[in-house]
Amino acid sequence: xxxxxxxxxxxxxxxxxxxxxxxxxxxxxxxxxxxxxxxxxxxxxxxxxxxxxxxxxxxxxxxxxxxxxxxxxxxxxxxxxxxxxxxxxxxxxxxxxxxxxxxxxxxxxxxxxxxxxxxxxxxxxxxxxxxxxxxxxxxxxxxxxxxxxxxxxxxxxxxxxxxxxxxxxxxxxxxxxxxxxxxxxxxxxxxxxxxxxxxxxxxxxxxxxxxxxxxxxxxxx
Amino acid sequence: xxxxxxxxxxxxxxxxxxxxxxxxxxxxxxxxxxxxxxxxxxxxxxxxxxxxxxxxxxxxxxxxxxxxxxxxxxxxxxxxxxxxxxxxxxxxxxxxxxxxxxxxxxxxxxxxxxxxxxxxxxxxxxxxxxxxxxxxxxxxxxxxxxxxxxxxxxxxxxxxxxxxxxxxxxxxxxxxxxxxxxxxxxxxxxxxxxxxxxxxxxxxxxxxxxxxxxxxxxxxxxxxxxxxxxxxxxxxxxxxxxxxxxxxxxxxxxxxxxxxxxxxxxxxxx
Amino acid sequence: xxxxxxxxxxxxxxxxxxxxxxxxxxxxxxxxxxxxxxxxxxxxxxxxxxxxxxxxxxxxxxxxxxxxxxxxxxxxxxxxxxxxxxxxxxxxxxxxxxxxxxxxxxxxxxxxxxxxxxxxxxxxxxxxxxxxxxxxxxxxxxxxxxxxxxxxxxxxxxxxxxxxxxxxxxxxxxxxxxxxxxxxxxxxxxxxxxxxxxxxxxxxxxxxxxxxxxxxxxxxx
Numbered sequence: 137x138x139x140x141x142x143x144x145x146x147x148x149x150x151x152x153x154x155x156x157x158x159x160x161x162x163x164x165x166x167x168x169x170x171x172x173x174x175x176x177x178x179x180x181x182x183x184x185x186x187x188x189x190x191x192x193x194x195x196x197x198x199x200x201x202x203x204x205x206x207x208x209x210x211x212x213x214x215x216x217x218x219x220x221x222x223x224x225x226x227x228x229x230x231x232x233x234x235x236x237x238x239x240x241x242x243x244x245x246x247x248x249x250x251x252x253x254x255x256x257x258x259x260x261x262x263x264x265x266x267x268x269x270x271x272x273x274x275x276x277x278x279x280x281x282x283x284x285x286x287x288x289x290x291x292x293x294x295x296x297x298x299x300x301x302x303x304x305x306x307x308x309x310x311x312x313x314x315x316x317x318x319x320x321x322x323x324x325x326x327x328x329x330x331x332x333x334x335x336x337x338x339x340x341x342x343x344x345x346x347x348x349x350x351x352x353x354x355x356x357x
Numbered sequence: 358x359x360x361x362x363x364x365x366x367x368x369x370x371x372x373x374x375x376x377x378x379x380x381x382x383x384x385x386x387x388x389x390x391x392x393x394x395x396x397x398x399x400x401x402x403x404x405x406x407x408x409x410x411x412x413x414x415x416x417x418x419x420x421x422x423x424x425x426x427x428x429x430x431x432x433x434x435x436x437x438x439x440x441x442x443x444x445x446x447x448x449x450x451x452x453x454x455x456x457x458x459x460x461x462x463x464x465x466x467x468x469x470x471x472x473x474x475x476x477x478x479x480x481x482x483x484x485x486x487x488x489x490x491x492x493x494x495x496x497x498x499x500x501x502x503x504x505x506x507x508x509x510x511x512x513x514x515x516x517x518x519x520x521x522x523x524x525x526x527x528x529x530x531x532x533x534x535x536x537x538x539x540x541x542x543x544x545x546x547x548x549x550x551x552x553x554x555x556x557x558x559x560x561x562x563x564x565x566x567x568x569x570x571x572x573x574x575x576x577x578x579x580x581x582x583x584x585x586x587x588x589x590x591x592x593x594x595x596x597x598x599x600x601x602x603x604x605x606x607x608x609x610x611x612x613x614x615x616x617x618x619x620x621x622x623x624x625x626x627x
Numbered sequence: 628x629x630x631x632x633x634x635x636x637x638x639x640x641x642x643x644x645x646x647x648x649x650x651x652x653x654x655x656x657x658x659x660x661x662x663x664x665x666x667x668x669x670x671x672x673x674x675x676x677x678x679x680x681x682x683x684x685x686x687x688x689x690x691x692x693x694x695x696x697x698x699x700x701x702x703x704x705x706x707x708x709x710x711x712x713x714x715x716x717x718x719x720x721x722x723x724x725x726x727x728x729x730x731x732x733x734x735x736x737x738x739x740x741x742x743x744x745x746x747x748x749x750x751x752x753x754x755x756x757x758x759x760x761x762x763x764x765x766x767x768x769x770x771x772x773x774x775x776x777x778x779x780x781x782x783x784x785x786x787x788x789x790x791x792x793x794x795x796x797x798x799x800x801x802x803x804x805x806x807x808x809x810x811x812x813x814x815x816x817x818x819x820x821x822x823x824x825x826x827x828x829x830x831x832x833x834x835x836x837x838x839x840x841x842x843x844x845x846x847x848x
Contacts, residue, residue: 200780200826201819202787205798209819212811294692301791308695321702329691329699336690422750460752470747474765474845484751487761516845529747536751 144323147314151327154310161227161306162293168232169292170285173239178269180244198237204298206230211302227299235292242284246277279351286343290336297328307331361430361440361447368435375400375434375572376421376540382428383416390416391596394429398540401570405583405604408593409619414576417593418542421574422464433461434539460488463538467545469525471517477528478504478513484536496535503531507561523554527561534565541565543575547582555579562586580623584608592616633813637804641817644800648825651718651786651796658722659729659782666726667733668759681730688727693785696720701792717789725782732778736771737763769841776834780826787822797821 179191198206210233211226221229250273258268297308311324364379376398383391391413398404406414420426421433430447431439438458441450450458471480481500485491491499504510507527517525526546533541543562547555559582565571566586577583583590584604591601592615600613611617628636669681688696697720701713711719740763748758790799801818805811 196827197819197823200784201822202784202798204787204791205801205815205818205822208798208802208805209811209815212805212815216809216811295694297692297694298788300694308698315702321698322706325695325699325703328695332691332695333687337686423746456749456752456754459750462750464746464750466743466746466750468743470741470743472744472747472762483761484753487757488752488754518845533750 139326140320140323143318143320144327147318147324147327150310150314151307151324151331154305154307155331157304158293158296158306161224161231161296161299161304162289164228165231165235165296166289166292168228169235169239169288172232172236174243176236176240177243177247180240181247195237195240198234199241203231203234203295204301206234207298207302223299223303227302227304231292231295231299234295235288238288238291239285242281242288243277245284246281247273249280250276275354279347279354282347282350283343286339286346290339290343294332294336364430364437364440364447366437366442366445366447368432370435373435374398374432375402376574377432378417378420378429379432380429381420381426381431383413383420383424384427389596391420394597396591396598398572398574400572403566403573403575403586403588405575405577405587405590406593407577407580407583407590407619408599412593413596414593415544418464418544418574418576421462421540422459422542433458438462460536461539462542463533463536463540464542464544465526465529465533465546467549469517469522469529469549471525471529471532473517476514476516477509477520477531480517480528481532481535484532489536500531500535503534504528506534506564507531508557521554522550523557526550526558530558530561530565538571540572540574543573543577545576545578547577547579578623580608580620592619594619628810630813633810634817637800637808637814637817640800640804641797641821644795644797644818645821647714647794647799648786648796651714651721651789651794652783654718655721655725655782655786656779658718659725659778662722662726663729663733666730667737670730670734671737685727685730688724689731693720693724694788694791696724697788697792713789713792713794716792717786717794721782721785721789725778725785728778728781729775732771732774733767735774736767739770740766766845769838769845772834772838772841776831779830779834783822783826783830 176191176195180188180195182188207227207230210230211221211223214221214226254272254276255268258272263272296304296306299306300309300312303309307328311321311328314324315321368374368377374397376396378394378396381391381394382389383394394417396417406417408414416424420431421438426439429439430437436458437447437450438455439450440447441454471477472483475483478497478500481503482493482496485496485499486493501510501513504513507530509524509527509531512520512524512528517528520528530546546562547558550558559579562573562575562582563586566573575583575587587604589601590604590607592599592607592611592613594615600607600611600616607616608620611620666681666684669677670685672678672681697716700711700720701716704710704716744762744766745758748762753762786796787798790796790802793799797818801814805814808814
């Protein structure tokens with residue numbers, strides 16, 4: 137089997153367009169994950185035990201089960217009860233929820249790393265719970281969380297191929313389609329691999345740089 | 358690297374100290390820690406090295422056991438351990454050669470460094486079995502003798518986590534002795550111990566010195582102890598031997614000013 | 628049909644799937660452990676010829692997505708004349724991928740062993756091999772166990788992907804059942820529960836037990 141460059145250039149436009157979709161999918165999913173993850177983390181810190189236990193188990197459940205299965209679940213369960221979700225919507229819900237569970241753990245770790253004295257200081261000036269969290273605790277929880285958050289951004293990006301199984305038109309899906317259409321899988325799949333490598337390899341350095349920037353911005357270097 | 362041809366391939370029989378540092382230089386990057394050191398230790402001699410931190414005193418021991426040197430040659434029992442003989446000339450030794458040569462040297466550390474996943478007796482047996490190729494039975498016999506010697510025989514099946522600092526250090530001494538070294542290095546072996554257990558370790562060392570003809574080099578802050586058992590004391594300052602002599606001479610009548618300053622500072626800290 | 632009825636009718640297929648998942652999991656885990664040791668030690672080597680391939684391997688397999696690697700092995704490798712049967716391809720991809728992550732854990736575990744241990748082993752003139760095998764690795768093992776626990780769960784979740792190359796594991800069976808009954812919640816839900824039980828009630832307790840055993844062996848219990 138020989139590598140065919142002419143075929144490669146021929147399919148490149150479609151593959152690049154699909155890469156755009158991959159980035160959008162990863163970005164949207166991550167945006168959902170960041171917000172929902174914070175909600176899950178804070179929910180585990182309420183004084184109501186039933187709530188914290190339920191949220192805890194929910195988070196554990198999502199972290200312990202395969203993402204691809206969760207994607208199928210969200211996509212197919214809707215129609216069973218009359219709600220028809222498009223592949224994109226179902227995919228975003230599933231991947232966003234999955235990664236929100238991971239991020240909630242990262243936030244938890246970050247929040248727990250803030251010294252107890254900070255909470256006491258907030259109480260001593262009668263700061264509201266909301267202000268305590270958003271003005272004092274979370275800013276300090278952020279720098280130690282950045283590394284974990286960055287890793288999961290790369291992770292969610294690498295997991296977008298799973299969306300192909302429900303027909304989301306991202307990179308893997310495009311490669312499958314092209315491969316099936318032309319009966320040539322070598323170039324499409326290899327290009328997918330290379331694209332992922334090109335994006336994830338520099339990311340470790342970028343994440344570290346970002347963490348430094350965050351620390352500096354918050355005056356915490 | 359200095360001209361290696363000026364160094365003998367082997368020390369002659371009539372001039373063979375157990376340990377010889379000849380023109381030894383040690384650098385860490387741009388920092389010269391030991392500069393052109395010349396030091397002999399005779400067989401069976403007990404030499405204590407004292408000095409302020411940064412004087413290079415620990416480095417002297419580490420060069421015998423753990424580190425590489427940038428100048429000079431170190432001889433143990435007449436043969437070089439930092440260099441090897443290739444076709445009648447001295448060249449820097451290979452890793453393997455150094456490691457084998459260092460079998461004659463044993464070392465005890467400030468933080469004991471016992472293997473936590475092995476019991477006391479297993480720690481002692483490890484070297485003889487794995488390195489010297491002794492049978493487990495013979496190694497066990499030897500280890501039990503040595504644990505008896507340091508007073509730890511009844512704790513031989515305990516893990517280090519169950520032992521106090523003083524007990525761990527005594528096991529560490531037994532472990533080093535199990536290799537039957539010609540030279541024993543004691544690197545601040547009491548510095549990490551609570552005051553009340555220092556005595557158990559110094560007793561063991563005293564016993565070693567009086568009852569066995571072991572060549573020992575010791576770095577310590579315990580001046581009283583050093584005075585009591587050493588044959589010779591070397592005061593290091595700035596990477597060189599500032600002054601050396603018998604304990605009575607050095608402690609009782611220090612000639613150099615730096616020595617006097619150091620000794621008085623240590624005395625006031627006691 | 629009620630859920631118990633559903634289970635009675637389709638339970639057998641899930642059991643078949645569980646067997647396949649279990650075998651894939653165990654084979655992949657074994658492969659991942661071996662690769663982690665080789666690559667982790669390789670990356671720590673002072674010899675460039677050992678270190679660079681290890682670094683390249685780790686960056687490559689961590690930088691690309693598991694799904695892409697799986698498909699590449701399954702669809703592209705045969706084009707070069709190397710064909711594995713799909714069961715082998717499944718755990719091969721899993722083991723190679725997770726071995727790269729495991730290598731970093733091995734490296735971290737070894738680097739966390741106190742330097743004094745290296746010095747003590749060296750002072751007994753132990754050869755590098757003996758030093759590593761008898762002194763450093765046993766201690767490194769205990770350091771590594773908590774993050775390895777997470778990695779093993781990732782491995783378990785990863786096995787679900789082999790369904791996409793038609794290996795009849797739990798997820799494959801779930802898709803089949805969904806396809807024929809359209810009872811998506813039951814079909815995929817049951818699968819999710821199976822993975823959850825596997826992870827929370829089998830793998831996690833096992834890893835905790837392993838940690839206890841190792842702690843005792845290290846005299847730290």
